[in-house]
Amino acid sequence: MSTPPTKTTSKRELFQWLANVFQEDLAGMSETRTRSSIPNWDSMGTLLLIAELDERLAVTLTEDDLKGFVSVGDIVALLEQKQITIEDQ
């Protein structure tokens, strides 16, 4: 949480944040993971995700953004749409 906001991240770093937020193993985190397969991606998980993306990447999500989230890949796609550079490594 001490990392200053940045507009660039890597997939590994993003997956690490998501793994922490949803209390999952990093190894199991991938773009194909669906929301329904992640037990802690519930209302509390969503709220923690909003806080995480805001603090890490200065990205503010909207209600409409959240409706489109059905997989980890959707989060990646939305961040790219919001001009966040996500490096593969």
Add this chain to the structure above:
Amino acid sequence: VTTATTAPDAPAAAAAAAPDLGRLSRALARLLRIPEPQMPSCLVAAGEPDLDGIVRMRREVLGDEITWDDQRYLRWRYRLDGAPVEAIGGGGEASRLWLFKHGAEIKGCLGAEEVAVAAGGGQIRALRFMDLMVLPRLNGIGIGAWMNLRLLERVEVGISIGGSDQSIGMIGRLFHRMPDRLIWSLPVHTGPFLAARWPWTRRLPAASRLLDMGLAARRLVTRTRTRAHARGRGRAPLEVIETPEPDPSIAALCDTMAARAGLVLVPRTAARWRWRYLENPRRRYRLFAARSGGRTVAALAAREKGEVAELVDWLWDGALDEPDARGVLVGLLGTAIERLAAGGASRVRALTYDALSADVCRQLGMFPRGGRAAYAVRARPAAREAELTAGPWFVTLGDSDGD
């Protein structure tokens, strides 16, 4: 990232780390476009002027499930008319329906009951949460979690019950999730039950009647054996009667369950039973008492919901030894089941948490039904949480928000 679960190797009853409320408030404020300093004032106790808005939201969430006069029910349940806590049989001022309200819009609500928990020879004040509801378009973004966290800040002990998968997940993050409660079911008129699963059985009404008689005979044998066993131990006969008023000894029974049987429970009183069961505008309740040797040894509240009847709440003399307590409960619950069946119920349900009540349900032929019924506690400091979660708890449907 702050997480809410304990490390795998932590003691089972260790306090879960609460998510950072300030951080979550900030996130929710941004999402809902509410200035962050205004967030604390978004949590307000509902009053009469909010009633129309609450009913509108509940209709949006529950739809056709609402078959009762919801305005009357809410006014009664959460003292929206400003009734004093004495009107609901005691408790505390925090026993209210709490709203997440910004401007004129009610975005969510969360019911709370300020209760005492009898544990370890003393009583601890606690808030019991229930009736969480959020506008469908805002569902799943954390409004419910935020309301829970804000209210938890005010008390040392919070108790939560959860029914839906979503609320169960949230409860698991904010509270110490205890083993699920057991839900029991007993078909007393098997016709509707069989027809729902195997429609061809409608052509064989004699078969279901025969089955009903077999099940009733089994219950009768259980009750007769229990009575004979009590007689063999030199106990006075048990008389079970239906009572128009709650038995005056309800509070005394609770005391013995806590002090003598060592159960952790939210104590009941006759005043509380009167408010909750007899003055309930949504459902008809029936009260029973079991008497032996000139004194009340157990009491029970049951409700009728169409074809389903529920054994809602029961108490017994905790000073009785285990075989006597079992006999009393078999007699009380068994008699109530027969009266409810005679009143038209085709199925009887119950919910248990303690071992004795579960055994009695099993003895009466009830079978555990699937479905999740979470129960969770959060307390400060960690030692208190460890004490409270260790139990053993006594919990029934009477501890839930159902009616």
